[in-house]
Amino acid sequence: MPPLNLKGRYTLITGASAGLGREMARDIAKRFGGNLVLVARRRDRLEELAKELEGLGVEAVCITADLSKPEDVERLLREATDGRDIYAAILNAGVTYFGRHLELPRETAQSILATNVHSVIELANGFVRHQLDKQLGGGVLVVSSMAGTVPTPYQALYSGTKAMLNTWGVAFGEELVGTNVSLSVFCPGGIATEMGEKSGTARKYKKGDVGMMDADVCARSAVDGFVARKRFNVPGVLYKLSDFFARFAPRGVLASVQANIFKGALLPEGQKQS
Numbered sequence: 658m659p660p661l662n663l664k665g666r667y668t669l670i671t672g673a674s675a676g677l678g679r680e681m682a683r684d685i686a687k688r689f690g691g692n693l694v695l696v697a698r699r700r701d702r703l704e705e706l707a708k709e710l711e712g713l714g715v716e717a718v719c720i721t722a723d724l725s726k727p728e729d730v731e732r733l734l735r736e737a738t739d740g741r742d743i744y745a746a747i748l749n750a751g752v753t754y755f756g757r758h759l760e761l762p763r764e765t766a767q768s769i770l771a772t773n774v775h776s777v778i779e780l781a782n783g784f785v786r787h788q789l790d791k792q793l794g795g796g797v798l799v800v801s802s803m804a805g806t807v808p809t810p811y812q813a814l815y816s817g818t819k820a821m822l823n824t825w826g827v828a829f830g831e832e833l834v835g836t837n838v839s840l841s842v843f844c845p846g847g848i849a850t851e852m853g854e855k856s857g858t859a860r861k862y863k864k865g866d867v868g869m870m871d872a873d874v875c876a877r878s879a880v881d882g883f884v885a886r887k888r889f890n891v892p893g894v895l896y897k898l899s900d901f902f903a904r905f906a907p908r909g910v911l912a913s914v915q916a917n918i919f920k921g922a923l924l925p926e927g928q929k930q931s
C-alpha cells in the first residue's frame with residue numbers, strides 16, 4: 658500500500674486544542690501542506706490554531722464536540738463528512754485520572770471510558786467506512802499510550818482504556834489488510850503536555866525530565882509513522898526498549914515498577930488528586 662499523501666487533503670484531528678493534537682496539526686500543515694479539521698471542546702483555542710494554520714496556506718475547519726457524549730460523536734461524524742472527504746483521521750483526544758482507583762468518582766470513570774474508548778471506536782468505525790465507501794485510500798490513527806502496554810497503578814482505568822486501544826486497534830487494522838485503508842496505533846510514553854498538569858503526574862515528571870518527550874518531537878514521530886502506515890508505532894529509543902522488554906517481564910513486576918515511579922506524585926490519602 659502506498660504511503661498516505663496528506664497534501665491538499667483533509668486530516669481530522671480530535672483533541673487539537675492542546676498538546677500532541679495541536680502539534681500534529683501544525684506538523685501536517687507545515688511539512689505536508691495538509692488541510693485540517695480541528696476537533697475539541699475549547700472553541701477559542703481551535704479558532705486560534707486555525708488562524709495560525711491558514712497563515713501557512715492550508716485550510717482549517719473547526720468543529721466543537723464533547724467526545725464523552727455519544728450525540729456529539731454522531732454529530733461530529735455527520736458534520737465532518739458533510740460535503741468533505743476525510744482522507745485521514747487522528748483519534749487523539751484522551752483523558753486520565755491520577756490517584757487511587759477506589760477514589761475515582763463514578764461519573765469521572767464513565768467519562769474516561771466514553772472519551773478514551775467508546776468515542777474512538779465509533780469514530781474509527783465511521784471514518785473507516787467513509788474512506789472505504791468513497792475509495793479514498795486513506796487511513797485512521799488511534800493515539801494510545803505505553804500505559805496500555807505496561808499496567809500503570811494510580812492511572813488504572815486510563816491504563817485499561819489504552820490496553821483496549823492497543824489490542825483492538827492492531828486487531829481491527831489486521832482486518833483491513835487487503836483494502837486501501839489502513840488503521841495504525843501510536844503508542845507514546847510520557848509527553849510534556851497539559852495532561853500531566855491536569856492529572857497531577859507533573860508533580861513528579863515535568864518537561865525536560867528523562868522519559869518526557871517534547872510534544873512537537875512526539876508529534877513528528879506520530880505523523881511519520883501514520884504516513885508510513887505503521888501498524889504499531891512507539892516513539893523514542895527509551896520507549897521502544899520498554900515496549901520490547903515489557904513482553905518478557907511478569908505483569909505484576911511491571912505494575913510494581915510503575916507504582917514506584919508514580920507513587921511520588923500522589924497526594925496524602927484522602928486528599929483529592931485532581
Ligand SMILES: NC(=O)c1ccc[n+]([C@@H]2O[C@H](COP(=O)([O-])OP(=O)(O)OC[C@H]3O[C@@H](n4cnc5c(N)ncnc54)[C@H](OP(=O)(O)O)[C@@H]3O)[C@@H](O)[C@H]2O)c1
Nearest residue numbers: 672674675676677697698699723724751802848850851852
Ligand atoms: N501526556 C502524556 O504523557 C501522554 C502519554 C501517552 C499518551 N498520551 C495520549 O496522547 C493523547 C493526547 O494527550 P495530550 O498529552 O496531548 O493531552 P492534553 O494536552 O491534555 O490534550 C488533550 C486533548 O483532548 C481534548 N479532549 C479531552 N477531553 C475531551 C472531550 N471530552 N471531548 C473532546 N475533546 C476532548 C482536549 O481538548 P478540550 O479540553 O478543548 O476539549 C485536548 O485538546 C491522549 O490520547 C493521551 O492519552 C499522552
